[in-house]
Amino acid sequence: MSVYESAVRPLLFRLDPERAHNLTLAASELGGRSSLVRRAAGRAFTVRDPRLETSLAGIPLANPLGLAAGFDKNARAVRMLGALGFGHLEIGSVSADASDGNPKPRLFRVPQDEAIVVAYGVPNEGAHAVRERLSGPRRVPVGINLVKTNDPAKPAAGPEVYEDYAASFAVLQDRADYVALNLSCPNSAADRDFFDELPRIDALLSRLAQEDVRRPLILKLKPTRDAGVLREIVAIADGHPFVSGFAINLPSGKPADLNLTVARDSLDRMPGAVGGPPVEAFVNAILGTLKSITGDRYDLIAAGGVASAEAAYTKLQLGATVVQLYTGLIYHGPGLVKEILTGLLARA
Numbered sequence: 079m080s081v082y083e084s085a086v087r088p089l090l091f092r093l094d095p096e097r098a099h100n101l102t103l104a105a106s107e108l109g110g111r112s113s114l115v116r117r118a119a120g121r122a123f124t125v126r127d128p129r130l131e132t133s134l135a136g137i138p139l140a141n142p143l144g145l146a147a148g149f150d151k152n153a154r155a156v157r158m159l160g161a162l163g164f165g166h167l168e169i170g171s172v173s174a175d176a177s178d179g180n181p182k183p184r185l186f187r188v189p190q191d192e193a194i195v196v197a198y199g200v201p202n203e204g205a206h207a208v209r210e211r212l213s214g215p216r217r218v219p220v221g222i223n224l225v226k227t228n229d230p231a232k233p234a235a236g237p238e239v240y241e242d243y244a245a246s247f248a249v250l251q252d253r254a255d256y257v258a259l260n261l262s263c264p265n266s267a268a269d270r271d272f273f274d275e276l277p278r279i280d281a282l283l284s285r286l287a288q289e290d291v292r293r294p295l296i297l298k299l300k301p302t303r304d305a306g307v308l309r310e311i312v313a314i315a316d317g318h319p320f321v322s323g324f325a326i327n328l329p330s331g332k333p334a335d336l337n338l339t340v341a342r343d344s345l346d347r348m349p350g351a352v353g354g355p356p357v358e359a360f361v362n363a364i365l366g367t368l369k370s371i372t373g374d375r376y377d378l379i380a381a382g383g384v385a386s387a388e389a390a391y392t393k394l395q396l397g398a399t400v401v402q403l404y405t406g407l408i409y410h411g412p413g414l415v416k417e418i419l420t421g422l423l424a425r426a
């Protein structure tokens with residue numbers, strides 16, 4: 079058991095999950111200001127080995143394990159997170175305008191399944207605030223994940239959605255090594271189905287093309303097992319050469335085939351999407367289908383239940399270019415990054 083698991087986690091788990099997260103982020107932000115702390119973290123957590131090196135959308139990476147979007151929505155802790163051994167970080171989701179997200183409580187732990195239920199609704203400080211924070215040098219490549227501003231008074235309806243993405247894209251693309259477009263936040267109830275009409279993805283990409291796209295784009299898709307839909311999305315991407323790859327978001331709600339042991343009625347008291355090991359098989363099935371469609375034409379970012387080297391390895395074997403994690407950090411702490419990378423090396 080790591081120090082995190084035996085000493086830190088019990089304290090954090092006594093707190094409300096969102097408060098625990100905010101404290102962790104504040105501590106990381108503070109620690110990251112000290113070069114001494116960053117160096118110590120780098121020594122403790124980093125695994126360097128040429129066999130781990132890879133690339134994503136043409137960006138060289140020290141290893142294939144990244145931090146998933148949602149952990150550091152506002153780029154507060156990039157300096158510290160960059161010292162934890164990740165090969166890349168994905169910041170966001172960020173929207174053009176700041177948003178408060180959904181009412182609280184909106185984050186729940188399911189310890190018996192090492193899962194999290196999230197209903198944040200993409201609260202964030204907006205593109206300009208994040209741009210300011212990302213002005214300094216950084217240790218690892220940073221992707222920025224963009225989403226439409228969540229404003230219940232202005233649900234996604236028409237072309238203003240494209241304008242919202244275009245606005246955040248214009249502000250942030252120069253701060254990013256890649257830009258991920260979150261096309262279905264499972265927790266923005268008013269917006270999450272907008273891109274179910276697939277020609278709208280084409281319309282969004284055509285609108286972004288007017289912005290002089292200088293960074294590779296990744297489309298973070300609503301999960302679907304419908305190979306026909308995935309094929310259609312890939313065909314749309316084929317028309318926009320700046321699209322470099324795809325990622326798969328969490329499913330909204332709680333599909334019956336998630337691997338949960340917690341009783342359904344207690345789960346039903348937690349609104350939101352499930353992250354962590356219960357979604358692993360669900361996401362992996364879609365990853366396999368997507369890979370069979372894209373072949374090697376596109377890069378794939380895979381997240382969903384990566385809490386062990388075995389889980390990361392499985393996704394890489396299924397065709398992921400890189401894997402990302404979030405929920406695993408909550409249950410296992412930062413040592414998980416090194417544990418996974420060491421485990422991948424053992425399988426190399």
Ligand SMILES: Cc1cc2nc3c(=O)[nH]c(=O)nc-3n(C[C@H](O)[C@H](O)[C@H](O)COP(=O)(O)O)c2cc1C
Pocket residue numbers: 146147148149151170171185194196198200223260298326327328353354355357381382383384402403404405406
């Ligand atoms: C608390 C929480 C907040 C998240 N916020 C975002 C977000 O803002 N944008 C996004 O694209 N994905 C978000 N995600 C999804 C993660 O990026 C990732 O795809 C998902 O959690 C699966 O990985 P995991 O099982 O390792 O958590 C969030 C996930 C969690 C648990």
